[in-house]
Amino acid sequence: xxxxxxxxxxxxxxxxxxxxxxxxxxxxxxxxxxxxxxxxxxxxxxxxxxxxxxxxxxxxxxxxxxxxxxxxxxxxxxxxxxxxxxxxxxxxxxxxxxxxxxxxxxxxxxxxxxxxxxxxxxxxxxxxxxxxxxxxxxxxxxxxxxxxxxxxxxxxxxxxxxxxxxxxxxxxxxxxxxxxxxxxxxxxxxxxxxxxxxxxxxxxxxxxxxxxxxxxxxxxxxxxxxxxxxxxxxxxxxxxxxxxxxxxxxxxxxxxxxxxxxxxxxxxxxxxxxxxxxxxxxxxxxxxxxxxxxxxxxxxxxxxxxxxxxxxxxxxxxxxxxxxxxxxxxxxxxxxxxxxxxxxxxxxxxxxxxxxxxxxxxxxxxxxxxxxxxxxxxxxxxxxxxxxxxxxx
Amino acid sequence: xxxxxxxxxxxxxxxxxxxxxxxxxxxxxxxxxxxxxxxxxxxxxxxxxxxxxxxxxxxxxxxxxxxxxxxxxxxxxxxxxxxxxxxxxxxxx
Numbered sequence: 212x213x214x215x216x217x218x219x220x221x222x223x224x225x226x227x228x229x230x231x232x233x234x235x236x237x238x239x240x241x242x243x244x245x246x247x248x249x250x251x252x253x254x255x256x257x258x259x260x261x262x263x264x265x266x267x268x269x270x271x272x273x274x275x276x277x278x279x280x281x282x283x284x285x286x287x288x289x290x291x292x293x294x295x296x297x298x299x300x301x302x303x304x305x306x307x308x309x310x311x312x313x314x315x316x317x318x319x320x321x322x323x324x325x326x327x328x329x330x331x332x333x334x335x336x337x338x339x340x341x342x343x344x345x346x347x348x349x350x351x352x353x354x355x356x357x358x359x360x361x362x363x364x365x366x367x368x369x370x371x372x373x374x375x376x377x378x379x380x381x382x383x384x385x386x387x388x389x390x391x392x393x394x395x396x397x398x399x400x401x402x403x404x405x406x407x408x409x410x411x412x413x414x415x416x417x418x419x420x421x422x423x424x425x426x427x428x429x430x431x432x433x434x435x436x437x438x439x440x441x442x443x444x445x446x447x448x449x450x451x452x453x454x455x456x457x458x459x460x461x462x463x464x465x466x467x468x469x470x471x472x473x474x475x476x477x478x479x480x481x482x483x484x485x486x487x488x489x490x491x492x493x494x495x496x497x498x499x500x501x502x503x504x505x506x507x508x509x510x511x512x513x514x515x516x517x518x519x520x521x522x523x524x525x526x527x528x529x530x531x532x533x534x535x536x537x538x539x540x541x542x543x544x545x546x547x548x549x550x551x552x553x554x555x556x557x558x559x560x561x562x563x564x565x566x567x568x569x570x571x572x573x574x575x576x577x578x579x580x581x582x583x584x585x586x587x588x589x590x591x592x593x594x595x596x597x598x599x600x601x602x603x604x
Numbered sequence: 605x606x607x608x609x610x611x612x613x614x615x616x617x618x619x620x621x622x623x624x625x626x627x628x629x630x631x632x633x634x635x636x637x638x639x640x641x642x643x644x645x646x647x648x649x650x651x652x653x654x655x656x657x658x659x660x661x662x663x664x665x666x667x668x669x670x671x672x673x674x675x676x677x678x679x680x681x682x683x684x685x686x687x688x689x690x691x692x693x694x695x696x697x
Binding site for chain 2: 223225226288290291293316318320342343345379381383409410452455
Protein backbone atom coordinates (compact mmCIF):
# COMPACT_ATOMS: atom_id res chain seq x y z
CA UNK A 212 0.00 0.00 0.00
CA UNK A 213 1.53 3.35 -0.96
CA UNK A 214 2.23 5.60 2.01
CA UNK A 215 0.96 8.67 0.21
CA UNK A 216 -1.72 10.20 2.33
CA UNK A 217 -2.34 13.89 2.86
CA UNK A 218 -0.77 13.55 6.32
CA UNK A 219 2.57 13.01 4.64
CA UNK A 220 2.66 16.67 3.60
CA UNK A 221 2.92 17.82 7.19
CA UNK A 222 5.24 15.51 9.14
CA UNK A 223 3.86 14.10 12.33
CA UNK A 224 5.78 14.24 15.61
CA UNK A 225 6.62 11.06 17.50
CA UNK A 226 8.19 12.29 20.70
CA UNK A 227 7.76 15.20 23.08
CA UNK A 228 10.52 16.29 25.41
CA UNK A 229 8.80 17.96 28.35
CA UNK A 230 11.34 20.11 30.16
CA UNK A 231 9.12 20.75 33.13
CA UNK A 232 11.58 22.85 35.15
CA UNK A 233 15.04 24.37 34.87
CA UNK A 234 15.50 23.99 38.62
CA UNK A 235 18.05 21.36 39.62
CA UNK A 236 20.04 20.42 42.73
CA UNK A 237 23.11 19.64 40.59
CA UNK A 238 25.48 22.12 38.95
CA UNK A 239 26.99 20.06 36.12
CA UNK A 240 29.25 22.24 33.96
CA UNK A 241 28.01 20.47 30.80
CA UNK A 242 24.30 21.12 31.31
CA UNK A 243 22.53 21.71 28.01
CA UNK A 244 20.02 24.10 29.58
CA UNK A 245 20.35 27.69 28.41
CA UNK A 246 23.04 29.55 30.32
CA UNK A 247 20.70 32.51 30.70
CA UNK A 248 17.73 30.43 31.88
CA UNK A 249 17.39 32.06 35.27
CA UNK A 250 17.53 35.54 33.79
CA UNK A 251 14.91 34.78 31.16
CA UNK A 252 12.62 33.26 33.73
CA UNK A 253 12.82 36.30 35.93
CA UNK A 254 11.92 38.55 33.01
CA UNK A 255 8.97 36.41 31.98
CA UNK A 256 7.39 35.78 35.33
CA UNK A 257 3.64 35.50 34.73
CA UNK A 258 1.37 38.14 36.17
CA UNK A 259 -1.82 37.51 38.09
CA UNK A 260 -3.37 34.48 39.70
CA UNK A 261 -3.51 30.83 38.86
CA UNK A 262 0.04 30.00 39.81
CA UNK A 263 1.47 28.62 42.98
CA UNK A 264 4.21 30.72 44.55
CA UNK A 265 6.91 28.39 43.33
CA UNK A 266 5.63 28.26 39.78
CA UNK A 267 5.05 32.01 39.68
CA UNK A 268 8.58 32.59 40.84
CA UNK A 269 9.98 30.44 38.09
CA UNK A 270 7.52 31.28 35.33
CA UNK A 271 6.84 27.58 34.85
CA UNK A 272 3.76 26.10 33.24
CA UNK A 273 1.20 24.95 35.77
CA UNK A 274 0.00 21.37 36.22
CA UNK A 275 -3.12 22.04 34.16
CA UNK A 276 -1.16 23.71 31.42
CA UNK A 277 1.15 20.71 31.17
CA UNK A 278 -1.82 18.34 31.09
CA UNK A 279 -3.20 20.27 28.14
CA UNK A 280 0.18 20.16 26.37
CA UNK A 281 0.29 16.38 26.91
CA UNK A 282 -3.20 15.84 25.50
CA UNK A 283 -2.55 18.13 22.54
CA UNK A 284 0.74 16.37 21.79
CA UNK A 285 -0.98 12.96 21.80
CA UNK A 286 -3.62 14.29 19.41
CA UNK A 287 -0.85 15.49 17.13
CA UNK A 288 0.53 11.94 16.94
CA UNK A 289 3.15 11.90 19.70
CA UNK A 290 3.72 8.41 21.12
CA UNK A 291 6.49 9.04 23.62
CA UNK A 292 7.12 11.64 26.27
CA UNK A 293 10.37 12.29 28.11
CA UNK A 294 10.06 14.21 31.37
CA UNK A 295 13.22 16.18 31.75
CA UNK A 296 14.55 19.47 33.02
CA UNK A 297 16.47 20.64 35.06
CA UNK A 298 15.52 17.97 37.53
CA UNK A 299 11.92 16.92 36.91
CA UNK A 300 11.57 15.50 40.44
CA UNK A 301 11.72 19.07 41.72
CA UNK A 302 8.11 19.40 40.54
CA UNK A 303 5.77 17.85 43.07
CA UNK A 304 3.15 17.24 40.37
CA UNK A 305 5.37 14.85 38.37
CA UNK A 306 3.33 11.72 39.16
CA UNK A 307 0.16 13.55 38.16
CA UNK A 308 1.73 14.50 34.83
CA UNK A 309 2.96 10.93 34.25
CA UNK A 310 -0.56 9.69 34.94
CA UNK A 311 -1.96 12.19 32.43
CA UNK A 312 0.56 11.02 29.84
CA UNK A 313 -0.38 7.38 30.38
CA UNK A 314 -4.06 8.28 30.05
CA UNK A 315 -3.15 9.81 26.68
CA UNK A 316 -1.53 6.46 25.80
CA UNK A 317 2.02 7.84 25.74
CA UNK A 318 5.15 5.89 26.60
CA UNK A 319 6.59 7.70 29.61
CA UNK A 320 10.26 8.16 30.28
CA UNK A 321 11.79 10.00 33.23
CA UNK A 322 15.19 11.57 32.65
CA UNK A 323 16.59 12.30 36.08
CA UNK A 324 19.61 12.81 38.30
CA UNK A 325 17.80 10.69 40.87
CA UNK A 326 18.06 13.36 43.54
CA UNK A 327 14.68 13.69 45.22
CA UNK A 328 13.68 10.13 44.33
CA UNK A 329 12.65 8.88 47.75
CA UNK A 330 10.67 5.68 48.34
CA UNK A 331 7.29 7.39 48.30
CA UNK A 332 7.89 9.01 44.97
CA UNK A 333 9.22 5.87 43.32
CA UNK A 334 6.02 4.11 44.39
CA UNK A 335 3.83 7.00 43.25
CA UNK A 336 5.50 7.18 39.85
CA UNK A 337 5.31 3.44 39.34
CA UNK A 338 1.63 3.50 40.25
CA UNK A 339 1.11 6.38 37.83
CA UNK A 340 2.41 4.06 35.10
CA UNK A 341 5.94 5.32 34.52
CA UNK A 342 7.44 3.11 31.80
CA UNK A 343 11.13 3.73 32.24
CA UNK A 344 13.78 5.74 34.07
CA UNK A 345 17.01 7.14 32.68
CA UNK A 346 19.32 7.87 35.55
CA UNK A 347 22.36 10.06 34.96
CA UNK A 348 25.77 9.43 36.48
CA UNK A 349 28.75 11.76 36.48
CA UNK A 350 31.30 8.98 37.05
CA UNK A 351 31.71 5.63 38.80
CA UNK A 352 33.94 7.23 41.41
CA UNK A 353 32.11 9.13 44.15
CA UNK A 354 34.67 11.89 44.65
CA UNK A 355 35.02 12.66 40.97
CA UNK A 356 31.28 12.38 40.38
CA UNK A 357 30.51 14.80 43.20
CA UNK A 358 33.16 17.20 41.98
CA UNK A 359 31.60 17.23 38.52
CA UNK A 360 28.06 17.62 39.86
CA UNK A 361 29.19 20.40 42.18
CA UNK A 362 27.32 18.70 45.01
CA UNK A 363 27.28 15.42 46.92
CA UNK A 364 24.99 13.24 44.87
CA UNK A 365 26.76 10.06 43.81
CA UNK A 366 26.02 7.80 46.77
CA UNK A 367 22.37 8.80 46.71
CA UNK A 368 22.22 7.89 43.04
CA UNK A 369 23.55 4.40 43.79
CA UNK A 370 20.82 3.99 46.36
CA UNK A 371 18.18 5.28 43.96
CA UNK A 372 19.30 2.90 41.20
CA UNK A 373 18.81 -0.06 43.54
CA UNK A 374 15.36 1.19 44.54
CA UNK A 375 14.25 1.70 40.95
CA UNK A 376 15.32 -1.86 40.20
CA UNK A 377 13.49 -3.13 43.28
CA UNK A 378 10.33 -1.34 42.14
CA UNK A 379 10.55 -3.21 38.84
CA UNK A 380 10.90 -0.10 36.67
CA UNK A 381 13.22 -0.56 33.66
CA UNK A 382 16.43 1.35 34.20
CA UNK A 383 18.80 3.01 31.76
CA UNK A 384 22.00 4.63 32.94
CA UNK A 385 23.36 7.72 31.26
CA UNK A 386 27.03 8.34 31.87
CA UNK A 387 27.95 11.78 30.62
CA UNK A 388 31.48 11.54 29.28
CA UNK A 389 34.09 14.29 28.90
CA UNK A 390 37.79 14.87 29.30
CA UNK A 391 37.78 14.55 33.08
CA UNK A 392 36.09 11.14 33.27
CA UNK A 393 36.49 9.47 29.87
CA UNK A 394 39.48 7.42 31.05
CA UNK A 395 37.23 5.68 33.56
CA UNK A 396 34.99 4.05 30.96
CA UNK A 397 35.87 0.46 32.01
CA UNK A 398 34.92 1.26 35.61
CA UNK A 399 31.68 2.92 34.51
CA UNK A 400 30.73 -0.15 32.50
CA UNK A 401 31.53 -2.32 35.52
CA UNK A 402 29.25 -0.17 37.69
CA UNK A 403 26.46 -0.58 35.12
CA UNK A 404 26.77 -4.35 35.43
CA UNK A 405 26.65 -4.15 39.22
CA UNK A 406 23.57 -1.90 39.14
CA UNK A 407 21.75 -4.26 36.76
CA UNK A 408 20.83 -1.69 34.13
CA UNK A 409 19.08 -2.85 30.96
CA UNK A 410 20.61 -0.10 28.90
CA UNK A 411 23.64 2.15 29.22
CA UNK A 412 24.48 5.29 27.34
CA UNK A 413 28.10 6.35 27.37
CA UNK A 414 27.47 9.70 25.80
CA UNK A 415 30.17 12.25 25.26
CA UNK A 416 29.10 15.77 26.04
CA UNK A 417 27.91 17.69 23.01
CA UNK A 418 28.64 21.37 23.06
CA UNK A 419 25.56 23.43 23.79
CA UNK A 420 24.47 25.54 26.74
CA UNK A 421 26.89 25.31 29.66
CA UNK A 422 28.96 22.70 27.82
CA UNK A 423 29.67 25.19 25.03
CA UNK A 424 30.83 27.70 27.62
CA UNK A 425 33.06 25.05 29.23
CA UNK A 426 34.23 23.36 26.06
CA UNK A 427 37.96 23.86 26.67
CA UNK A 428 37.69 21.94 29.93
CA UNK A 429 35.39 19.21 28.62
CA UNK A 430 36.42 18.19 25.12
CA UNK A 431 38.52 15.00 25.26
CA UNK A 432 41.70 14.48 23.27
CA UNK A 433 41.89 12.39 20.11
CA UNK A 434 43.80 9.74 22.02
CA UNK A 435 41.16 9.55 24.75
CA UNK A 436 38.35 9.33 22.22
CA UNK A 437 40.01 6.54 20.24
CA UNK A 438 40.67 4.48 23.34
CA UNK A 439 37.18 5.04 24.72
CA UNK A 440 35.60 3.86 21.49
CA UNK A 441 37.61 0.64 21.59
CA UNK A 442 36.61 0.02 25.20
CA UNK A 443 32.94 0.70 24.48
CA UNK A 444 32.89 -1.54 21.40
CA UNK A 445 34.54 -4.38 23.30
CA UNK A 446 32.01 -4.07 26.13
CA UNK A 447 29.12 -3.88 23.68
CA UNK A 448 30.12 -7.24 22.23
CA UNK A 449 30.90 -8.84 25.57
CA UNK A 450 27.62 -7.76 27.19
CA UNK A 451 25.34 -8.28 24.17
CA UNK A 452 22.02 -9.75 25.24
CA UNK A 453 22.61 -8.54 28.81
CA UNK A 454 23.09 -4.77 28.60
CA UNK A 455 22.51 -2.61 25.56
CA UNK A 456 25.46 -0.24 25.31
CA UNK A 457 25.39 2.95 23.26
CA UNK A 458 28.55 4.96 22.81
CA UNK A 459 28.21 8.49 21.51
CA UNK A 460 31.30 10.20 20.12
CA UNK A 461 31.76 13.94 20.60
CA UNK A 462 30.73 15.03 17.13
CA UNK A 463 33.68 17.41 16.70
CA UNK A 464 35.66 14.22 16.03
CA UNK A 465 33.29 13.04 13.31
CA UNK A 466 33.73 13.75 9.63
CA UNK A 467 30.01 13.90 8.83
CA UNK A 468 27.45 15.67 11.00
CA UNK A 469 24.94 13.87 13.15
CA UNK A 470 21.42 13.57 11.68
CA UNK A 471 20.21 16.04 14.26
CA UNK A 472 16.60 15.36 15.35
CA UNK A 473 16.17 13.25 12.20
CA UNK A 474 15.51 16.54 10.53
CA UNK A 475 14.22 19.84 11.92
CA UNK A 476 10.52 19.68 12.76
CA UNK A 477 10.18 16.10 11.53
CA UNK A 478 9.83 13.85 14.57
CA UNK A 479 10.53 15.73 17.78
CA UNK A 480 9.31 18.70 19.70
CA UNK A 481 10.35 20.17 23.01
CA UNK A 482 8.30 22.28 25.37
CA UNK A 483 10.47 24.18 27.84
CA UNK A 484 9.51 25.12 31.41
CA UNK A 485 8.10 28.45 30.24
CA UNK A 486 5.89 26.88 27.59
CA UNK A 487 8.02 27.81 24.59
CA UNK A 488 7.76 25.13 21.90
CA UNK A 489 11.12 24.32 20.35
CA UNK A 490 12.14 22.10 17.45
CA UNK A 491 15.21 21.26 19.58
CA UNK A 492 15.87 21.82 23.30
CA UNK A 493 18.95 23.95 22.71
CA UNK A 494 17.47 26.08 19.92
CA UNK A 495 16.18 28.88 22.15
CA UNK A 496 19.66 29.77 23.38
CA UNK A 497 21.71 28.79 20.32
CA UNK A 498 19.60 30.52 17.67
CA UNK A 499 18.72 33.94 19.05
CA UNK A 500 17.18 35.26 15.83
CA UNK A 501 14.47 32.60 15.74
CA UNK A 502 11.23 33.53 17.43
CA UNK A 503 9.54 30.68 19.29
CA UNK A 504 5.86 30.32 20.01
CA UNK A 505 4.37 29.62 23.41
CA UNK A 506 1.61 27.18 24.40
CA UNK A 507 -0.01 29.92 26.46
CA UNK A 508 -0.78 31.93 23.35
CA UNK A 509 -0.87 29.43 20.48
CA UNK A 510 -2.28 25.95 19.87
CA UNK A 511 0.37 23.24 19.78
CA UNK A 512 -0.99 21.92 16.51
CA UNK A 513 -0.56 25.34 14.84
CA UNK A 514 2.92 25.76 16.24
CA UNK A 515 4.00 22.37 14.91
CA UNK A 516 2.49 22.80 11.45
CA UNK A 517 2.48 26.50 10.72
CA UNK A 518 4.96 28.40 12.86
CA UNK A 519 7.99 30.02 11.33
CA UNK A 520 10.32 28.42 13.88
CA UNK A 521 9.27 24.88 12.92
CA UNK A 522 9.26 25.58 9.19
CA UNK A 523 12.50 27.53 8.89
CA UNK A 524 14.72 24.45 8.48
CA UNK A 525 12.15 21.82 7.51
CA UNK A 526 13.00 19.66 4.49
CA UNK A 527 15.88 20.52 2.18
CA UNK A 528 14.76 23.81 0.56
CA UNK A 529 16.55 26.02 3.09
CA UNK A 530 19.91 24.33 2.55
CA UNK A 531 22.96 26.14 1.24
CA UNK A 532 25.65 24.40 -0.75
CA UNK A 533 27.34 21.99 -0.24
CA UNK A 534 24.25 20.46 1.42
CA UNK A 535 21.74 21.39 -1.27
CA UNK A 536 23.28 19.13 -3.90
CA UNK A 537 24.74 16.59 -1.46
CA UNK A 538 23.52 12.98 -1.77
CA UNK A 539 23.68 12.79 2.04
CA UNK A 540 21.23 15.64 2.62
CA UNK A 541 18.34 13.39 3.55
CA UNK A 542 20.61 11.22 5.68
CA UNK A 543 22.18 13.85 7.91
CA UNK A 544 19.87 16.79 7.10
CA UNK A 545 22.82 19.17 7.03
CA UNK A 546 23.60 18.34 10.66
CA UNK A 547 22.73 20.47 13.63
CA UNK A 548 21.28 23.98 13.26
CA UNK A 549 22.29 24.94 16.80
CA UNK A 550 25.86 23.88 16.18
CA UNK A 551 25.97 25.86 12.93
CA UNK A 552 24.69 28.92 14.83
CA UNK A 553 27.10 28.52 17.73
CA UNK A 554 30.20 27.93 15.60
CA UNK A 555 29.52 30.11 12.55
CA UNK A 556 26.98 32.67 13.74
CA UNK A 557 24.41 31.50 11.18
CA UNK A 558 22.02 28.62 11.86
CA UNK A 559 21.44 28.15 8.11
CA UNK A 560 25.05 27.18 7.44
CA UNK A 561 26.18 23.60 6.97
CA UNK A 562 27.08 22.06 10.33
CA UNK A 563 30.84 22.77 10.46
CA UNK A 564 31.50 19.24 11.76
CA UNK A 565 31.11 18.11 8.14
CA UNK A 566 34.48 18.00 6.40
CA UNK A 567 32.73 19.34 3.29
CA UNK A 568 31.53 22.43 5.17
CA UNK A 569 33.16 25.76 4.32
CA UNK A 570 33.57 26.35 8.08
CA UNK A 571 35.16 23.03 9.05
CA UNK A 572 38.34 24.95 9.88
CA UNK A 573 36.61 26.28 12.99
CA UNK A 574 36.15 22.77 14.37
CA UNK A 575 39.70 21.83 13.39
CA UNK A 576 41.05 24.87 15.22
CA UNK A 577 39.26 23.78 18.41
CA UNK A 578 40.59 20.22 18.05
CA UNK A 579 44.12 21.52 17.45
CA UNK A 580 43.99 23.54 20.66
CA UNK A 581 42.78 20.58 22.70
CA UNK A 582 45.25 18.13 21.22
CA UNK A 583 48.29 20.37 21.49
CA UNK A 584 47.87 21.19 25.18
CA UNK A 585 49.57 18.87 27.64
CA UNK A 586 46.97 16.20 28.32
CA UNK A 587 47.78 16.04 32.02
CA UNK A 588 47.05 19.71 32.56
CA UNK A 589 43.45 19.03 33.54
CA UNK A 590 42.23 21.38 36.17
CA UNK A 591 38.69 22.08 37.29
CA UNK A 592 38.83 25.00 34.93
CA UNK A 593 35.13 25.11 34.26
CA UNK A 594 32.24 27.23 35.36
CA UNK A 595 29.57 25.36 37.28
CA UNK A 596 26.01 25.75 36.17
CA UNK A 597 24.23 28.44 38.15
CA UNK A 598 20.70 27.29 38.83
CA UNK A 599 17.54 29.34 38.62
CA UNK A 600 16.58 30.78 41.97
CA UNK A 601 14.30 28.66 44.05
CA UNK A 602 11.89 30.01 46.62
CA UNK A 603 13.75 30.73 49.82
CA UNK A 604 12.61 32.76 52.76
CA UNK B 605 25.89 -14.03 17.51
CA UNK B 606 22.13 -14.57 17.39
CA UNK B 607 21.01 -17.49 19.45
CA UNK B 608 18.83 -20.24 18.01
CA UNK B 609 15.36 -19.89 19.51
CA UNK B 610 14.14 -23.27 20.75
CA UNK B 611 10.70 -24.60 19.83
CA UNK B 612 9.79 -24.69 23.51
CA UNK B 613 10.86 -21.11 24.20
CA UNK B 614 8.10 -18.71 25.22
CA UNK B 615 8.79 -15.31 23.71
CA UNK B 616 7.33 -12.26 25.42
CA UNK B 617 7.86 -8.52 25.26
CA UNK B 618 10.98 -7.44 27.11
CA UNK B 619 10.67 -5.36 30.24
CA UNK B 620 9.92 -1.74 29.40
CA UNK B 621 8.60 -2.55 25.93
CA UNK B 622 4.99 -1.79 25.07
CA UNK B 623 2.96 -3.01 22.10
CA UNK B 624 0.22 -0.64 21.04
CA UNK B 625 -1.70 0.69 18.10
CA UNK B 626 -0.55 3.98 16.65
CA UNK B 627 -3.84 5.85 16.35
CA UNK B 628 -2.40 8.09 13.63
CA UNK B 629 -1.77 5.16 11.26
CA UNK B 630 -3.69 2.24 12.72
CA UNK B 631 -0.47 0.24 12.67
CA UNK B 632 1.13 -1.65 15.54
CA UNK B 633 4.21 -0.15 17.15
CA UNK B 634 6.64 -1.20 19.83
CA UNK B 635 7.52 1.57 22.26
CA UNK B 636 10.63 1.43 24.44
CA UNK B 637 13.06 3.91 26.01
CA UNK B 638 14.06 6.39 23.32
CA UNK B 639 12.69 4.28 20.53
CA UNK B 640 9.70 3.37 18.38
CA UNK B 641 9.52 0.50 15.94
CA UNK B 642 6.67 0.22 13.48
CA UNK B 643 5.76 -3.41 13.01
CA UNK B 644 4.98 -5.03 9.72
CA UNK B 645 1.98 -7.30 9.49
CA UNK B 646 4.01 -10.46 10.11
CA UNK B 647 5.64 -9.11 13.26
CA UNK B 648 2.29 -7.86 14.53
CA UNK B 649 0.62 -11.24 13.95
CA UNK B 650 3.46 -13.01 15.76
CA UNK B 651 3.73 -10.63 18.70
CA UNK B 652 0.02 -10.56 19.36
CA UNK B 653 0.32 -14.32 19.92
CA UNK B 654 3.24 -14.09 22.34
CA UNK B 655 1.05 -14.58 25.39
CA UNK B 656 2.53 -17.62 27.08
CA UNK B 657 2.61 -19.70 23.89
CA UNK B 658 5.81 -21.47 22.88
CA UNK B 659 7.44 -20.81 19.52
CA UNK B 660 6.02 -24.10 18.26
CA UNK B 661 2.51 -23.17 19.39
CA UNK B 662 2.75 -19.74 17.78
CA UNK B 663 3.73 -21.32 14.48
CA UNK B 664 0.90 -23.84 14.73
CA UNK B 665 -1.67 -21.14 15.54
CA UNK B 666 -0.56 -19.03 12.57
CA UNK B 667 -0.45 -22.02 10.23
CA UNK B 668 -4.04 -22.93 11.11
CA UNK B 669 -5.28 -19.40 10.75
CA UNK B 670 -3.60 -18.68 7.44
CA UNK B 671 -3.68 -22.22 6.11
CA UNK B 672 -0.01 -22.07 5.19
CA UNK B 673 3.00 -24.34 5.15
CA UNK B 674 4.35 -24.97 8.65
CA UNK B 675 8.02 -25.24 7.67
CA UNK B 676 8.07 -21.98 5.72
CA UNK B 677 6.09 -20.21 8.42
CA UNK B 678 8.39 -21.51 11.15
CA UNK B 679 11.37 -20.01 9.35
CA UNK B 680 9.63 -16.62 9.07
CA UNK B 681 8.55 -16.61 12.69
CA UNK B 682 12.00 -17.60 13.89
CA UNK B 683 13.64 -14.91 11.78
CA UNK B 684 11.33 -12.18 13.06
CA UNK B 685 11.69 -13.24 16.69
CA UNK B 686 15.47 -13.55 16.40
CA UNK B 687 15.63 -10.00 15.06
CA UNK B 688 13.43 -8.67 17.88
CA UNK B 689 15.42 -10.64 20.44
CA UNK B 690 18.71 -9.22 19.23
CA UNK B 691 17.27 -5.74 19.63
CA UNK B 692 16.21 -6.69 23.17
CA UNK B 693 12.56 -6.03 22.34
CA UNK B 694 11.52 -9.52 23.35
CA UNK B 695 12.82 -11.96 25.92
CA UNK B 696 12.60 -15.73 26.05
CA UNK B 697 11.40 -17.72 29.03
